Amino acid sequence: MHFKKIRLENFRNHSESSLEFTPGVNLIIGGNAQGKTSILEALSYVCLTKSFLQQADLTVPKFGSDLFAIDAAMEGDRSVMNHARVVYGSGTGKKYFLNRNEIRRSSEVIGMFPIVMLSPGDFTLTTGSPAERRKFADMVLSQISRSYLEELVEYRRALKQRNKILLDGKISNILDKEMLDAWTDALVAHGAKIITKRDEFVLDFQETFKSAYATLVESGEVPGLYYEPSFKASDAIGETFHRELEKVFKVERARGATLVGPHRDDIGFILNDRSLKEFASQGQHKTFLVALKIAEFHYIRKMLGETPVMLLDDVMTELDYKRATRTIGVISGLGQTFITSTDMLSFDDKFLDMSNTKFHFVKEGSVVYENARV
Ligand SMILES: Nc1ncnc2c1ncn2[C@@H]1O[C@H](COP(=O)(O)OP(=O)(O)OP(=O)(O)O)[C@@H](O)[C@H]1O
Ligand SMILES: [Mg+2]
Numbered sequence: 001m002h003f004k005k006i007r008l009e010n011f012r013n014h015s016e017s018s019l020e021f022t023p024g025v026n027l028i029i030g031g032n033a034q035g036k037t038s039i040l041e042a043l044s045y046v047c048l049t050k051s052f053l054q055q056a057d058l059t060v061p062k063f064g065s066d067l068f069a070i071d072a073a074m075e076g077d078r079s080v081m082n083h084a085r086v087v088y089g090s091g092t093g094k095k096y097f098l099n100r101n102e103i104r105r106s107s108e109v110i111g112m113f114p115i116v117m118l119s120p121g122d123f124t125l126t127t128g129s130p131a132e133r134r135k136f137a138d139m140v141l142s143q144i145s146r147s148y149l150e151e152l153v154e155y156r157r158a159l160k161q162r163n164k165i166l167l168d169g170k171i172s173n174i175l176d177k178e179m180l181d182a183w184t185d186a187l188v189a190h191g192a193k194i195i196t197k198r199d200e201f202v203l204d205f206q207e208t209f210k211s212a213y214a215t216l217v218e219s220g221e222v223p224g225l226y227y228e229p230s231f232k233a234s235d236a237i238g239e240t241f242h243r244e245l246e247k248v249f250k251v252e253r254a255r256g257a258t259l260v261g262p263h264r265d266d267i268g269f270i271l272n273d274r275s276l277k278e279f280a281s282q283g284q285h286k287t288f289l290v291a292l293k294i295a296e297f298h299y300i301r302k303m304l305g306e307t308p309v310m311l312l313d314d315v316m317t318e319l320d321y322k323r324a325t326r327t328i329g330v331i332s333g334l335g336q337t338f339i340t341s342t343d344m345l346s347f348d349d350k351f352l353d354m355s356n357t358k359f360h361f362v363k364e365g366s367v368v369y370e371n372a373r374v
Pocket of ligand 2: 036313340
């Protein structure tokens, strides 16, 4: 799919901005703090119903306003047109309309307009905590499987309730065992499905990832991924999960929190049979991350039969010139791509097909000039 156009109203520092996009590469150029990332953020609202920066909706309306609106038109791979409208008001909350019909659950729309993002926040994916890697797996799986997303929502709800009961029990010294058992059952039922899907995903994703990595390095480096669930389970995942919870019950009571389950999973990253986290150079970390994103693109397209849109925020500053141009060269050939940058000097036709590229200049929350440089 690709975006045809978007209009932002009172969105971050944009009072009113309208952009028309090329299905190829859209370069969003402007100085710092002019409103480039905000445009990508608006695109993420359309695709994911929320900000990819993981900011609360209430931070988004332009200062002095208490509502924002986004209107976007998208064309699918099979030429189907869709129109999305996201409106938020501080009193009314957020509403999502697809072709004028209100969407009540975000799972109805997530995956319809698939998206892959690479932004400065992602650079902790390989170096940071397991939560970053769970987020990566969840982002891919949620876009390709509505049932996964629904399981995840239910799991989080059960986890929250169960933690609350454990914490209340710790504070008051009286544990509501009946309620706890009920939420344990829900946790196990949804958790077992999440574990199964994550396990399948990591196995299935492996090949796509290895070939993506190979397009970025000369040779000699073999990367890999493996699933590290919070407990080892064979076929009977639900039963094992129950047993593991029983084993740690005393500690959970003492700490007032759930200690095993998919919210404690990790994905191990390896390079040439060694842990990436412990042994890789900074450059290898960056290449690994870019390969994950390219593989994410291919994997989502394969699973959904719909081409994702790629958003690259600030990669020219996050990656060295050689890695950045190589990344952009590979990614821009895949589908519609949005790239933000503070200058256009780094872009040339050695790695970018200029006949397929449109420049959007952003200044003080306005798109001051748009021109296809052909
Ligand atoms: N709710 C808001 N209302 C108005 N302005 C906002 C709001 N939230 C953030 N801003 C400001 O909007 C401006 C544009 O932010 P944005 O992140 O889009 O900049 P950018 O062009 O990507 O800059 P950089 O090159 O530094 O990444 C910033 O000055 C930011 O502080
Ligand atoms: Mg920015």
